[in-house]
Amino acid sequence: MKNETRSEQFHPPSVIGTLLRKLHVDIPLFIGLVLACSLSFLILYSASGQDITVLIRQAARIGLAFFLMIILAHIEPQQFHRHSAKLYTLGVVLLLAVLIFGMVGKGAQRWLNFGFFRFQPSEMIKITTPMMIAWFLSGYTLPPKAKQLFMAALLIIIPTVLIAKQPDLGTALLVASSGTAVIFFAGLSWRFMAATALVLAGLTPVLWHFMREYQKARVLTFLNPEADPLGKGYHIIQSKIAIGSGGLHGKGWLGSTQSNLDFLPESSTDFIFAVFAEEFGLSGCLGLLILYLLIISRCLYIAVQAQDTYSRLLAGSLTFTFFVYVFVNIGMVIGILPVVGVPLPLISYGGTSMVTLMASFGILMSIHTHRKFLPT
Amino acid sequence: MKDPLAENRMFLSRTVAIFAIILILMCGLVGRLIYLQVVGHEHYSTMAKSNRIKVVPSPPTRGIIYDRHNRVLAENIPSYSLELIPEQIENLDKTLQRLQKLLDISDEKIAQFLKHKHQSKRFDSVPLLLRMSDEKVAKFAVVRPYFPGVDVHARLVRHYPYKDLTSHVVGYVGRINERELKSLPVSEYRGTHHVGKLGIEKTYESLLHGKTGYSEIETNAQRRAVKIVSSDDPEPGKNLHLTLDVDLQKTAYDALEGHNGAVVAIEIKTGEVLVLASRPGFDPNPFVYGISSKAYHALQQSDAQPLFNRALRGQYPPGSTIKPFIALAGLENKVTEFHHKLFCPGYYQLPKVKHKYRDWKTWGHGAVDMSDAITQSCDVYFYDLARTLGIERIHDFLQKFGFGEKTGIDLVGEKAGLLPSKAWKRRVKKQPWYPGETLITGIGQGFLQVTPLQLARATATLANKGHVVTPYLVDKNYHFKAGRVYPDEQIKLDEQNVDDVISAMVNVVHGARGTARRLKKGINYQIAGKTGTAQVFTVKQEEKYNKDEVTLKNRDHALFISFAPATDPQIAVAVVVENGGHGGSVAAPIAGKIMKQYLMPEVKTVDEK
Numbered sequence: 007m008k009n010e011t012r013s014e015q016f017h018p019p020s021v022i023g024t025l026l027r028k029l030h031v032d033i034p035l036f037i038g039l040v041l042a043c044s045l046s047f048l049i050l051y052s053a054s055g056q057d058i059t060v061l062i063r064q065a066a067r068i069g070l071a072f073f074l075m076i077i078l079a080h081i082e083p084q085q086f087h088r089h090s091a092k093l094y095t096l097g098v099v100l101l102l103a104v105l106i107f108g109m110v111g112k113g114a115q116r117w118l119n120f121g122f123f124r125f126q127p128s129e130m131i132k133i134t135t136p137m138m139i140a141w142f143l144s145g146y147t148l149p150p151k152a153k154q155l156f157m158a159a160l161l162i163i164i165p166t167v168l169i170a171k172q173p174d175l176g177t178a179l180l181v182a183s184s185g186t187a188v189i190f191f192a193g194l195s196w197r198f199m200a201a202t203a204l205v206l207a208g209l210t211p212v213l214w215h216f217m218r219e220y221q222k223a224r225v226l227t228f229l230n231p232e233a234d235p236l237g238k239g240y241h242i243i244q245s246k247i248a249i250g251s252g253g254l255h256g257k258g259w260l261g262s263t264q265s266n267l268d269f270l271p272e273s274s275t276d277f278i279f280a281v282f283a284e285e286f287g288l289s290g291c292l293g294l295l296i297l298y299l300l301i302i303s304r305c306l307y308i309a310v311q312a313q314d315t316y317s318r319l320l321a322g323s324l325t326f327t328f329f330v331y332v333f334v335n336i337g338m339v340i341g342i343l344p345v346v347g348v349p350l351p352l353i354s355y356g357g358t359s360m361v362t363l364m365a366s367f368g369i370l371m372s373i374h375t376h377r378k379f380l381p382t
Numbered sequence: 383m384k385d386p387l388a389e390n391r392m393f394l395s396r397t398v399a400i401f402a403i404i405l406i407l408m409c410g411l412v413g414r415l416i417y418l419q420v421v422g423h424e425h426y427s428t429m430a431k432s433n434r435i436k437v438v439p440s441p442p443t444r445g446i447i448y449d450r451h452n453r454v455l456a457e458n459i460p461s462y463s464l465e466l467i468p469e470q471i472e473n474l475d476k477t478l479q480r481l482q483k484l485l486d487i488s489d490e491k492i493a494q495f496l497k498h499k500h501q502s503k504r505f506d507s508v509p510l511l512l513r514m515s516d517e518k519v520a521k522f523a524v525v526r527p528y529f530p531g532v533d534v535h536a537r538l539v540r541h542y543p544y545k546d547l548t549s550h551v552v553g554y555v556g557r558i559n560e561r562e563l564k565s566l567p568v569s570e571y572r573g574t575h576h577v578g579k580l581g582i583e584k585t586y587e588s589l590l591h592g593k594t595g596y597s598e599i600e601t602n603a604q605r606r607a608v609k610i611v612s613s614d615d616p617e618p619g620k621n622l623h624l625t626l627d628v629d630l631q632k633t634a635y636d637a638l639e640g641h642n643g644a645v646v647a648i649e650i651k652t653g654e655v656l657v658l659a660s661r662p663g664f665d666p667n668p669f670v671y672g673i674s675s676k677a678y679h680a681l682q683q684s685d686a687q688p689l690f691n692r693a694l695r696g697q698y699p700p701g702s703t704i705k706p707f708i709a710l711a712g713l714e715n716k717v718t719e720f721h722h723k724l725f726c727p728g729y730y731q732l733p734k735v736k737h738k739y740r741d742w743k744t745w746g747h748g749a750v751d752m753s754d755a756i757t758q759s760c761d762v763y764f765y766d767l768a769r770t771l772g773i774e775r776i777h778d779f780l781q782k783f784g785f786g787e788k789t790g791i792d793l794v795g796e797k798a799g800l801l802p803s804k805a806w807k808r809r810v811k812k813q814p815w816y817p818g819e820t821l822i823t824g825i826g827q828g829f830l831q832v833t834p835l836q837l838a839r840a841t842a843t844l845a846n847k848g849h850v851v852t853p854y855l856v857d858k859n860y861h862f863k864a865g866r867v868y869p870d871e872q873i874k875l876d877e878q879n880v881d882d883v884i885s886a887m888v889n890v891v892h893g894a895r896g897t898a899r900r901l902k903k904g905i906n907y908q909i910a911g912k913t914g915t916a917q918v919f920t921v922k923q924e925e926k927y928n929k930d931e932v933t934l935k936n937r938d939h940a941l942f943i944s945f946a947p948a949t950d951p952q953i954a955v956a957v958v959v960e961n962g963g964h965g966g967s968v969a970a971p972i973a974g975k976i977m978k979q980y981l982m983p984e985v986k987t988v989d990e991k
Binding site for chain 1: 385389392393394396397400401404405407408410411412414415416418419420422423425426427429430431433434600601602608
């Protein structure tokens, strides 16, 4: 009864709305995503130096990503539940394959080349890891016991280590956080979390020991970017200059001197937020953050509305991962987090992460639109 | 086993917790954004601007120097130079080695470059090779892509077409050295590599240099210019017109051939310097693009001292050329009369002193009056006059004609000569003045020293009947801008006395027994002159001066002062020929040629060889 009234609240008045509902599309989420992608075009046009081909490629990717999202939205959540273990295993095997056969790209092994297309298993594992953990934990009574926690931790650590070895610190971080988010939603005790945090803090020096030189350099640079203004600190300094010079209202669209004159590196990809901040100022930044917050809110609402434990855990985790994307990217660009290769979700130029993100939104829509309403 | 409701509640609370965490972290982001965009906005705006705006100096074009007939003495010619921006070169040593091999650059040029690099600002273009030949430009053009940060620039390079002829007047520009870098106004000399080092180039540096312009250029991260934001055009340096006449200068310089010496010619009515020649000169052009230390050493060590400006800095005993002034001093001080006669036995003795002061004419001139004494250059007459006057009156009178002090010509480095007095000797030599020293001062020997320029000026002043002439090289209008004002001085003289002395000087050239009588040939005006032969080498008592026995270095200096026309004086010329021997035979013809060319330009000067 309750559910029915709620569904009437969102009853779209138009033909398009009906069509979208038939497509298993969640309209508020869809609107949020379309808004974000439109913003992406706007900023990319400026950040790429008004390069139309960049926009066309981005449009192709977004189109593909939306297509994948709608396909996934049509699949019933039970199907995801059923294939979670298989997909996870496949993902881990592919990661191993990358390590063994992977071709060298950008000094890091991330790709599998299938001849006609290149595939990045770490992107797939971003979704399959939370699916696996959710599937595993939803089989037991929540909150999980120590034994299950240990198993879950192992399931997270395997892909995380494999990705970190590639090495791709950013993706490893996202995979770890998406898995951990599932455990958190599953009801991990606060006390245990505090204890783990302490242990992790103690392990930091050990972790430092195992980090690659360039990863160490990034962290050091983050801690003191001014020490090497033309070398390692250049990214962060130029990015801060871009953001700071934007001021309250920004320099206006296409007005970014930092990006247009090439002072800001990677202005179309990881550092696109700096361009946005320079052109649209604090007010624009607040607007973007609110848009992200609205998307997150809607996703959390979907998670709460989900009808089984697996769906809830998965939805919660995917939402949190999305937030981690936003936070890590912006945090890095504004200089409060170290530089790790995480794009600004939905905005940055670049294919694979966009597709993965849309896939997770597809799963969220699937969870929301396949709810079985209780008969009155 | 499973409790869906409890799970549902737990999940809801977890979702709320996550949402709270997300909100808090978002607030953290917003806080940081406010810090950067509101608090730090001004700071980062400035940094963004300095990131993209580069201030580039546009050096002004140096003023051109002309002679009085608009012939170019110093010009700027376009030439190619090989320049490096050290900051854009990854391996400077290797690049220099490769360039050295490719373009055959001397080690010295490399060392010079490294020195200049050291002095230059970041991202400044530092020249390695100036005045590249077309062949070298072509050679480099082929391999240019392999030399990032190295480029060929077209620059204006100073050129002196008359080379050694005008080197001592015009001077030259050279690379700014470390000492000059400290004293020059930094902003005015950004982008300028050269500064006047000598002569007019140095004296009028501020006028010739002009005003540096600046353009604010928007650059990208690769420092490539994107567009010009604003620009302030440079103000080119002022062109200078010298009073010098290159034709006369050439006549003087050529006439000095085979000797070291100096010629100065001044226009009497104005003080304009027509000739300021010092031989030997030197080619100033190598100094512009960096003379090799070997070549410089050779110039410095040469016995002929080509770098020494004899006209301005050479200090010589005036010899008999001082006699007209001593004569005038005697007349003005009323210690003698123009017609006063004296018997010259060929020597002069002070009372109670055995020492004989010799006349150049061993057997004496016999009975001479002042006119004869000047015409025949009788020494004994002037020993006597000098003794009567005393050194103090001689000093005071000669001082009025500018001896012993700088003429104030607009050239740097002028020497003042030496006009001795009792006070001077006590102060400097810590000795009393001896009467014998007065005698030899009377014939322009002893301590007395003058520069060729001083001689010319004193002659001009005499010709001008006491109206002091101040020599200058650049149009007077510029002097007032440069803060210099020339005194308009008149020495109080009895006109009759001046006319008497001048008439005696006319006799030097036109009289039957004049020491420079050869000059009167083929001229339609009268010359007033006075020969001089300055002893460099002291001949001992009872010894005879034998020209052939004396080495060239110790041979007498030949001098001649003159002005013409005697009735309406226009040009005054002073000539000093080092070790030239007799003034009348060596120095006088040079002055004669110049005056003839100046006063009778229609008659082609016939070489009197």
